[in-house]
Structure formats: structure tokens, C-alpha cells
Amino acid sequence: MAFKPLDWFCQPVANGVWSKAVENAFGAYTPCGTNTLVISVSHLVLLALCLNRVWKMMKDLSVQRFRLRSNYYNYMLGLLAAYFTAEPLFRLVMRMSALNVDGQPGLAPYEIISLIIEVLAWFSMLAMIVVETKVYIREARWSVRFGVIYCLVGDAVMLDLILTVREYYNESVLYLYISEVAVQVLFGLLLLFYIPDIDLYPGHTPLRSESFDNTAYEELPEAEQICPERHANIFSRMCL
Numbered sequence: 001m002a003f004k005p006l007d008w009f010c011q012p013v014a015n016g017v018w019s020k021a022v023e024n025a026f027g028a029y030t031p032c033g034t035n036t037l038v039i040s041v042s043h044l045v046l047l048a049l050c051l052n053r054v055w056k057m058m059k060d061l062s063v064q065r066f067r068l069r070s071n072y073y074n075y076m077l078g079l080l081a082a083y084f085t086a087e088p089l090f091r092l093v094m095r096m097s098a099l100n101v102d103g104q105p106g107l108a109p110y111e112i113i114s115l116i117i118e119v120l121a122w123f124s125m126l127a128m129i130v131v132e133t134k135v136y137i138r139e140a141r142w143s144v145r146f147g148v149i150y151c152l153v154g155d156a157v158m159l160d161l162i163l164t165v166r167e168y169y170n171e172s173v174l175y176l177y178i179s180e181v182a183v184q185v186l187f188g189l190l191l192l193f194y195i196p197d198i199d200l201y202p203g204h205t206p207l208r209s210e211s212f213d214n215t216a217y218e219e220l221p222e223a224e225q226i227c228p229e230r231h232a233n234i235f236s237r238m239c240l
Contacts, residue, residue: 011108017101021165031099032110034161040114042154043121046147050124053140057131065201066136073194078129080187084122087180088115098177101168121151136198148188155181 010032013019019028026033056063068074091098092115095106107115128144159181166174 009109011104011110013102013104017165017168021168022161030161032108034158035099035114036110038154038157040117042147042151043114043117046144046151047117047121047124049140049144049147050121050128053137053144054124054128054131056139057128057135057137060139063137063139066138066198067201068133068136069197069199071133073190073196074129074133077187077190077194078126080183080190081122081126081129084180084184084187085119085126087176088118088122091115091176092119096173096176098162098173101165135201136196145188145192148184148191152181152184152188155184 006029010029012028012032014028016028018030022030057065090096092107092112097104097107097111099111100108125144125148159178162169162174162177
């Protein structure tokens with residue numbers, strides 16, 4: 001086995017199911033390596049994208065703000081996002097592992113961290129959807145959608161790995177994971193093709209992003225430019 005911190009983090013089982021049933025370079029570290037590199041990383045990306053969009057909606061005064069004509073579609077997306085938040089939280093609280101096929105008790109540290117990241121990512125998605133019912137912006141919406149697609153690709157990779165050892169799984173755990181992935185695919189499709197009807201946000205005018213420093217001086221009829229510095233005293237001109 002590898003050095004102790006990695007063994008503590010992954011808790012591999014020597015000559016276990018993962019080392020025998022799956023042929024790859026990770027061996028007994030297969031669930032740990034795949035879950036960390038695929039699920040955790042993809043959900044960290046989604047978390048960052050959602051937080052960035054929430055910040056733009058709430059704090060960035062340079063973007064144009066709108067209001068949704070109807071919130072019903074967002075309510076449906078919000079319910080799905082709430083389910084994705086609750087499902088990994090339920091597995092975390094109940095210590096229900098989706099990758100333990102060797103009979104080890106509880107959750108390995110890598111799976112605990114992965115579940116926490118999933119909860120935070122989907123909670124940020126839920127928060128973003130709730131904020132959109134009040135203020136909607138066009139900026140960064142496609143980056144969030146591609147972040148969801150990235151997570152779906154990671155889920156597909158993980159599901160394919162799990163199905164290779166499905167005969168060792170408890171059926172309830174396997175069906176729970178498959179149902180989660182299936183509903184996430186539905187969510188991704190609903191979000192990808194969502195083009196809302198919007199109206200301008202009442203009373204909001206975005207701040208101009210360009211600087212006034214580059215504005216050309218206005219010329220007077222006698223062709224003299226307006227430049228207050230030219231009419232300053234000698235000492236002031238020397239200090240400019």
C-alpha cells in the first residue's frame with residue numbers, strides 16, 4: 001500500500017472487490033481516485049460557477065437586471081435542486097456508502113468530503129435559482145449550464161464504474177444512486193433548454209463600465225479645447 005495519509009483518506013482493501021473486479025492503474029484505490037478526480041472536482045467547479053452567478057445578481061451593478069414573467073419553471077428547477085441537496089446529505093447523515101462493496105463500516109474520508117462538496121454545490125444551485133425568482137441576469141448563465149453538464153459527465157463515469165461491480169451492491173443503494181443520476185440528467189436537460197421570458201427590472205440602470213478618462217476634450221468654436229489645466233497658474237502646471 002501507499003503512504004499512511006493516502007491509506008487513511010482512501011481506506012483501500014487489499015485483495016478486495018475493487019482490486020480484483022476492475023482492471024486499471026488505481027487497483028484498490030479505484031473508487032477513491034475516480035470519485036475524487038471526477039465527482040469532487042466537477043462539483044467544485046459547479047459550486048464556483050453558481051457562487052459567481054449569485055454574486056453577479058446581487059452585487060455586480062454593471063450588469064443589466066431583469067425580472068422573470070413567471071417563476072413556475074424556476075420553482076420546478078428549485079425542487080429538483082433541493083432533492084440533489086437532500087440526497088447526498090441523507091447518505092452523509094445515514095453513513096450510507098455508494099462505493100463500499102467490501103463490507104467496511106461507515107464512510108471513508110474521501111467519500112465524506114465528496115458528499116459535503118456535493119451538498120454545497122447543489123445548495124448553491126438552489127440558492128441561485130431562488131435569487132433568480134427576484135433578479136435575473138443573462139451573464140454567466142451558460143457557464144452554469146455547462147458546469148451541470150460537466151457534473152453529468154462525471155456522474156456517468158462513476159455510474160459506469162459502479163455497474164461493473166453491481167453484483168456486490170445492495171439493491172437499495174444501487175437504485176438510489178441510479179435514480180439520482182437519472183433525475184440529474186432530467187434537470188440538466190430542463191436547464192439547458194431554458195430560455196425564460198423576462199422584463200426589464202423596474203428602476204434599475206446598470207453603471208457604465210467605460211472610463212471617462214479617455215473622453216476627448218470638447219472643442220470650443222474658436223478651436224480651443226476645454227482643458228482646465230491649461231489655464232492654471234505656472235506652479236500648478238509644473239506639478240501636473
